Amino acid sequence: MGWSKRGAGRSYDSLNGFGAIVGVKTGLVLDYATCNRKCKQCDMEHDPRNHDCRKNFWGSAKAMEPHVAQNLMNSTILKSQNVEVGVLIGDDDSSTIAACRATSSHPIVKFSDTNHTSGGVTKELYKISNKRKHKELTKDGIVYLHRCFTYAMTTNKGNSAAMAWDIQCIPYHAFNDHSKCGTWCGFVKIKRTMIIGLFQVVFTIRNYSKL
Numbered sequence: 001m002g003w004s005k006r007g008a009g010r011s012y013d014s015l016n017g018f019g020a021i022v023g024v025k026t027g028l029v030l031d032y033a034t035c036n037r038k039c040k041q042c043d044m045e046h047d048p049r050n051h052d053c054r055k056n057f058w059g060s061a062k063a064m065e066p067h068v069a070q071n072l073m074n075s076t077i078l079k080s081q082n083v084e085v086g087v088l089i090g091d092d093d094s095s096t097i098a099a100c101r102a103t104s105s106h107p108i109v110k111f112s113d114t115n116h117t118s119g120g121v122t123k124e125l126y127k128i129s130n131k132r133k134h135k136e137l138t139k140d141g142i143v144y145l146h147r148c149f150t151y152a153m154t155t156n157k158g159n160s161a162a163m164a165w166d167i168q169c170i171p172y173h174a175f176n177d178h179s180k181c182g183t184w185c186g187f188v189k190i191k192r193t194m195i196i197g198l199f200q201v202v203f204t205i206r207n208y209s210k211l
Contacts (some may be wrong), residue, residue: 001065012061019068021075024089031075035064066099073100091116114153122146145170155184 003014020032035057042048042055057064072078073085088100089111097110112120125145129137148170156163169180178187 001068003061003064005061014061014064017057017061017064017068019065019072021072021078021085024087030083031072031077033068033071035068037061063095065093066096069096070099070103073103087111089113092120114150118146118150118153121149145174148173151184 001017001019003012003018004016005014015036015038017035018032019034021030022028023030034054036054037057037059039048039053039055041051042053048055057067059067069088069090078085084106085100085104085108086106087109088097090096090113092112097108101108122142125137125142128134129139129142149167152163152166152170156166166182166184169182172178172180173185178185181188
């Protein structure tokens with residue numbers, strides 16, 4: 001979903017919004033919808049029947065996303081091709097998936113895309129940092145934890161079990177406990193290199209002693 005005016009986190013007052021449903025495998029736009037809260041001609045009290053009025057939404061800018069998603073789920077284009085949306089990939093807005101499920105006659109699975117998931121982790125870490133009793137969670141610490149989380153996601157695509165394990169290892173890794181770390185850990189890589197190097201030295205000494 002996109003808006004002509006970006007929200008500031010607390011204020012959503014855009015007059016226009018637009019959304020599209022995109023096939024995850026093809027990357028092609030299947031259908032789109034727009035929301036417009038304002039029409040200059042109507043504001044000047046012109047009869048809507050005498051001009052091309054595009055005003056079609058009377059709610060808030062924040063309410064546009066679930067409204068558009070709900071309309072796209074019931075798209076005549078999708079229905080004409082006997083297509084049903086079984087998996088919805090989007091941000092972490094619970095109102096959108098709730099609206100889609102309310103209008104659907106079949107179950108819909110909700111997945112979060114990597115960008116919004118990664119950003120959501122950062123947002124929650126800053127919330128923790130802003131609490132007085134967690135001031136030790138600095139900006140640098142948040143950036144580090146966010147980088148670890150993003151790396152765990154990108155390196156374990158298609159393997160949710162491995163992703164979950166690597167994410168659970170992040171706190172231990174951050175506090176220098178590498179007993180649970182995998183091959184992604186720099187400390188483990190260095191340790192393995194040192195062991196291999198030691199074996200090479202021992203092997204060289206043994207061969208030299210045979211001469």
